[in-house]
Amino acid sequence: MRYKGSQIAMAIAAVGVIAAATTACGDSGSSSDTFLGFSSPTMAQEGGKFTADAVNEAAKSIGWNEQSYDANLSADTQVSNIQTMVDRPATAIAAWALDEGAIAGAYSRAASADIPVVGVNSGGTGVKSIVWTEATTCEDGGVVAQVAQLFATAKPGGNIAIMSGPPAPSIVSMTECFSNAAKGLGLNIIAQQDNTADTSSGASTLAQDMLSANPNIDGFWAYNDATALGIASVLDAAGKKAYSTTNPTGIVVTGSNGDSSAIKAVQNGTITATVDTDPVCTGWTIVAATRDSIDGNAAETYVVKSNIVDSTTMADYVAPEDKTCSLDDLPLVK
Known part of the structure; x- marks a missing residue:
């Protein structure tokens, strides 16, 4: 995969997403003590809400607690939200950063507390695993x-x-x-x-x-x-x-x-x-990447397939409310 340098250099989504937190240890797949915080750049957009709801549903499917935080397009609010997650403390954090430079300090605090951070359509300080929607990547033929x-x-x-x-x-x-x-x-x-x-x-x-x-x-x-x-x-x-x-x-x-x-x-x-951009399966992929990060076997990138919808492909479109996803069956770009 070929990504733009600005994507890898900074930490975010702009349509939406996610941060988490708890101090729980042990089996990430079934621990009710595991808390995931999801930091969305904005949930005013429909896709951001679908993603946040999917993160919550996916987290609950493996016994986790989860809370989504809406930055409402404010980098300062997002930094404050990440700090709240670290202080809680979270088991893990997922975030679509509005400003990777502004959020770097909060990410460093998470790293110092051994809280893994999964980036969403963004990277940043200490982010070792990123979930991308294909629409935010830049690959030949993408x-x-x-x-x-x-x-x-x-x-x-x-x-x-x-x-x-x-x-x-x-x-x-x-x-x-x-x-x-x-x-x-x-x-x-x-x-x-x-x-x-x-x-x-x-x-x-x-x-x-x-x-x-x-x-x-x-x-x-x-x-x-x-x-x-x-x-x-x-x-x-x-x-x-x-x-x-x-x-x-x-x-x-x-x-x-x-x-x-x-x-x-x-x-x-x-x-x-x-x-x-498949916001529902993006939410499930965020939880899958977070689970893998807690378990120590996360991939560097998870790219969720995006599809053009026009008059010639409309018959193939599936609405978010009709989407079905699972942590082990995700529509990822190979």
Whole structure:
């Protein structure tokens, strides 16, 4: 696997995730004394909530206690949450770090207390095992490259606008990965903005400005679904339609996370595609990686498969509430 240096260097998810804590020893597979804390960058997004719920369900399946902590996009809050877990103390911590530099001190405290930390879409001080969603990795032929190919196939040599988000490590590296892949396929990146508000309304404001300055935009790549939906609302107001196989003259609009609102938007043609990051099985994988870390046999990386959902693949989509995962049967990229 080939990952961006910024992914490995810093500790996080931005869509969501997780930290834990207890001092229990012994068999991690069945100890009711084991406590896992899960630090999510934000649980306001649908995927973050599904992941947190899945972590809780997976932890309970092996007799653990678990608590999720919502940083609400605040690095300071996340640091405080990690320190709370260390003080509790936790058996293990899993965290999608918003700022790997800011959280380094808290991670060092965890290491001093012999509390293993599992990174989620992030690394950081003392993190020896990381759970990635494929959408946050940058491998040749991976799902980010596949999204870039979707743009290149739909709009060869087209003008593409990028709308990224808050400067969390995984978001920064995912954006860079798409940009490089798109350029490599002959696409022109003519505008880029960051939806730091992480809202559809914030994306709408930015998209309006980008379209006004660049009326010849052929496609918008968005770092998440809320952003893609905000872009789509601006296009709709301007009388423009999204690209699909049945509307090849439309503007390509893609999001990521596989939120239910985005799935509906793909179905009704409001956006072109989203990436299903499988938040439920991501939660189960976090617990599997934490269990392995406690037992001393964790892999360096666990990459959960992501899939593009568009009009051609919609029939294969499985909603999070219908997902079934287990600690020993996870959809990992080999």
